[in-house]
Each structure stands twice: as C-alpha cells, then as structure tokens.
Amino acid sequence: MRFVKYYFLFLFGLTVLGSCKKEDALNVDDVSGLGGDTWVKTPLDQWLYDSLVVPYNIATKYKWDQFELELNKDLVPPDESKVIPVMSTVERVWINPYVLQGGVEFFKKYCPKLFVLVGSASFNLDGSITLGTAEGGRKIVLYELNDFKNKTMPGYVPADSAIPKQMFHVIHHEFGHILDQNIRRPVEFDAVCKGLYTADWINTNDYAARQDGFVTAYAESSPFEDFVEMISIMLIEGRSGFDNIVNSITGTSSRGTTADEAKARLRQKESLVVDYYKKAWSIDFYTLQTRVRTAIINEIY
C-alpha cells in the first residue's frame, strides 16, 4: 500500500502546481522603480564611473535616495560641486595607500562597494551630529559634504579640517571592520582590556577613555570596535600623532587604571594590530600608516 500513498501525494502536488497556471501572464516588461533610477549622465557621472567603478567597482550615490538613509532624519543631498573633491580625497587618503600596500586585487575584493553622500550633517536628539555611518561592510554614508573643504579650496581655515578628518576616520574604521570580519583579529587583542568594555561609553570622553587604555571613547564599547578604532586612529593620526596620544595620558582613571598601565595597554594593542596586518594581510602597517598620514597632511594641514 505504500505505493498508493506516494501516488496520491504525487498527484496532489501536481494539482497544486497546475492550479497556478494561468493563461495570461502579467505584463512585467516595464515595472516602475525596479529597473533602477535612470537619468541623463553628466560629466560628474562619467568621472565617478571612470575613477571608482571601473578600477574598484565602487559605486557612489550622490543623488537623493531617502531609502539609503535614516527615514526619521531631516537631511539634504550634496551640492554637485562637492562630489569630486570629496571622492578624489577619499581616493588619495584611503584607496591609494591600501592599493600600494596590499595590491589592487586585495583592495577590490574587500573594499565597501557603495558610498552614499549627504549634504548636511545628521543631527541627533541630544544635539550631537553624526558625520559618517556604515552598514554591513558594504555601504558607507558620508555626511556634511556641503561644508567640505580641503586646503586647496579657497577660504580654507584650519577649523575646516574637522569634517574631512572625520570622514577619513569613518572610512578607515569601517574598512577595518571588513578586514576583521574576513580574518579575525588576534584573540590576544580582546584580552588586553578585558573587563573594561562598557555600554556606558557614551557617557565618557576620549580623555577619560585614554586613561583606561582606550584610544577613543567609542573604543570602550567592545573589542570589536576597539580594534578598528585603533586601526583608524593610528592611520589618520600617524605614528607620531599616536605616540602623542599615548604620551599625553596622565593620572589614574576613575576605574583605577594608572597612566603607566593605560600606556602599556595601548602599546600592546598597537603591536597586535601591526602584527595582524603583517600575518593576515602581508601589509606593513607602519608603511601604510606613513602613506595615509602623508596623504592627510597634503589634504588638510
């Protein structure tokens, strides 16, 4: 009787499938909004295609698309005149150093594939502003493009360095995450500041965080963030800039870490990052650091 059972079940399945068959298929030749947004290409689109899509497969979305962004925020798209200055700066400060150190194949494989550009800052309820966000190793959102200036632009004052520097921080931070997610950071790294990671990082500041051996307040949030904050800050501040950060630590933290302990932790994490770049990616971190920092100095100092 088992045969019968299978027989009927088979038939039943056929009935189900058969019943979906209809004579007229819907006309789906031209479904709105699913074919991607189109517009007449401008020289700016061509520049982005030639400079970023062809060599690295990185797309840049500068035209407004609310669905790439937080729906509860008032934001505005960037001024077209800011797109090339920003993306060419990104190329000099992030792409070129990694391509030179890691090779173009390495870079193409791991780089985030989409940049979304926003003209204004993203204002938070507490009055602070967000200058960059990222999602899933694929997308990086850069804000405040309309106020972007580097030192080649007229009217540049040193205070203008804050916005580009924050952009570099975000990009190097996110790329650090991608590297970490592909080849995990050394387990020793998580042990260095074990017990000091806290969800309360938001209520501290960089100065207090450094007294505990963290490079920024955000680094206190988890080993995961600590690792890439180390990478990002070391790269954008350069070796002597990082040394200055370490040497500036004084006093004992509110959690009882002495200045010497804090310095030792930062140095230990520094050497673990350098070691990780060497072993995992065959990249000499200090050379990479010099390249990034030199590019940044040329850009904003």
Add this chain to the structure above:
Amino acid sequence: MNLKDFYWKIVPALFFFSALVFSSCKKEETRVFDQTPDTRINEALTQYGSALTSSSAGWNATIKTGTGGIYHFHFRFNESNRVFMFADINLETASTAKESSYRLKALQTPALIFDTYSYLHILADPNGSVNGGADGQGLISDFEFGFDSLATDSILLTGRVHGTKLTLIKATQQDLDAWQNGAWANVVAFENINDIQNYFKRVNIGGVNYDLRVDPVARTIAFTWVDGSGNLQQFVTAYYYSSSGVVFETPFNAGSQTINGFDVVGWNAVNFTLTIRVNGAATTIAGAPQPLKVDLGAPQRWRDYALNNGALYWASLNGFTVNGVEDAFGINTLRTDTSQYFYLLYWPKPQGQTFDALAPTFLIPSQNALDLIYGIALTPNFLVDGRVVFSYLFDVVGTYPSTGPAALTRSQFLSAQGYYFIQTGPKTYDMVSAADAKAWITWQFPG
C-alpha cells in the same frame, strides 16, 4: 479504521477537496483599469515629465514652509534631468541661477525629486546656520514632492516628508526676465535694512514717523509709532516678497491709509538707506540715533522681571551688535581648555547679593554643565529720561580679563551714556546704546 481504509477513503476525499479549492482560483481576469499599474504609473510619470519640460519660460513656484514663511522660486526643467533655479531667499539666490538635478520616480505616488542640492534645499537644510531655523529641521520644508494635480498651466504638489505645499504656475517670458534682469534681487535687497548701523530704522509714511524692526529669518516686520495721545503703538506682520516689493500677510491700517506692502525702489549701499514706495508715494528708510519715544519704564521693568520671576537672569547669546555686525566683539570665540562660551548673563542680585552681575557663562561639554569663571559686579542707575547707566563695582568669581572679547564687552557695557530698553516680546528686550544707537544687545529670559 485500518490503514487500508484510510488510504482508500480519506486520501481520495482530500484529493477531491483540494482539487476543488485550487481550481476555484481559475478565473477570467477582469481589470478595473485597462492597463497594469506599472504601465499606468509609467504613463503618469511621462506625462508629468513632459508637462514640466514643456514650459520654455519655466515655472513660477511658491512654497510655504513648516515655519510659515512664503518663498518664491523660478524653475526651468530640461529633458536631461537638469533644473535651473532662482529664489527670493537671499540676494545670491535672487540674482544668480543655480543648476542642479531632478528626476521623476514612482514612490508611493509619482514623485518629483530635486535630487542634488539647490536653492530649494536651503529651506530644508537641517543645519540651522544655513537658513536660520532650528538645528535638525531647518525651516521644515521638502524637496521630494508627490504630484497632486496637473492642469495645463498649473501643477500642485505636496512634500513627502513634511507635507509642504508647492504650487507651480506656468511662467511667461516676463516672469523669467524679472529674475534674470535683477528685479527680484532689487526687492530682496530689502534685507539689507539690517545693515543700517543704527538700531532704529525710521521711515515717514503719510506724515507719520515709524520705527521698523525687521526679522529677515522669521520674515516679520514690526512698526512702532506714537499715537495721537502720545502713547507708543506697535503693529507686527509677516511679510513675503513679490517681483516688485514687500507684501504684508496682514494689511497695516495706518489711519489715513491701508498699507498692503510697499514697492522696493532700491538700496543705497553708500548711505545705508532704502527707498520704498508706499501706495505710490516714495519715502526712504534710514537710521536714527534715538527712539521715536523713549519707553521710560523699560529698564526698570526689564530688571524687575528677572527679580520677580524666580530671581533668575537675562541671557544674551551673541553679545553686542556694533555698527551692524552681530557679535562684533567675538564673544562666541571665548574658550578655556575644557569649556566654551555659552551665553552672556545679566543677573540682578545673584543669590541674594546686593549687587548685579554681568558674566559670560561657559559650557563644559564633558559634564554637560554651565560654569562661571569670571564676571563683574555692577549697579544699575535708572535715569528719569528712560536711560540706564551701569557703574562698575568689582570683579566677581575670578579676575576679569583685561583684553579680548570679554573686556570689549565690559567696556561697551559700562558706556557712560547708558542704554535705552526696547521691549520686543513678553520675555525679550533689546538694550540700545544711548550714545548713537549703533551698539545693542538682545536679552532673552531663559525661564
């Protein structure tokens, strides 16, 4: 029931039933509309697109922001997703066309998106320093709009986020010319009225003198005058621009005539005067060193208000405006290693003391707290002519700086001629130098 029965009775029944259910889906397809939704929405987009590009002289656009301001734009759309724009937001937007991009897209409704930064985005920019609105929301405006209706000469749209209404009316060549030949820019030059170095901006209309106070961000204008029985009167209205002048949202009944607005003849950048035409009669707005009538009790009223409302203090965000320059002494640049200038306060009898205090306050971001680092103790002397003169007593808290923005603020504050007070709202006063009315400070009550 044994197993055999089960297969021979139940299963065929199930099969029969399911065949019924599924075959019941088979229907003749009946459509309410002739076309599929996708076809129809693409048709609509095409139709809207060709309407936008069809007007060779472009479109006159009007938008009312969430904060209440009425703004005019001129859009010219071409078929390559480019739009050329003028706007009566400021002198630059009124005189120089800006090119940006637009596209039509099916969102929940067919939508017009101004998708790179343009003059329209100035209103929506969440950075308050761009448009004078609050940080995080700007003037509450839109740049993504859903189409509401389409007629031959007009298109109505509604913003997708804030519901801002945008009206497009087909423009004539004359409308376009009015932007291109500077007629609008000439009108928007009205905002230069605040470049007049004196606090008091005086104009004579129909034989009556008025002091004007214009807020170009909120777009309000206040008239102050002395009535027949010698009392000060005030009228405030919101205004917007037209291609020829300023239009009042509420007409001003000026006794002998009703004023709906005025034509702007031109701004004189040498003498700092603005010539206007009110109901056809030309007149000139110019600076004045004295108020029309001194509000004799205002200084005392100002100080008493703080004493009577929780013994609090008056605060000024930007310090002194001098010769038309806001924060002329740069008080906003005051810093310490751990804190930054927050506001300047005037505190009558702080915490039961016998003196009044003037001090900049500092915000310590890491503690989210305000700090007083230095200040001065002073005594207000109320004069019968309506002036108040402050006399210095001694430094309080710490040693007051002898140079820099704080020192400049102190020496201006202690001006021997003293100050007039102008009440501008229930909790706002302007304190105006009696010497020449070219220095003033705005006080607001934080409570």
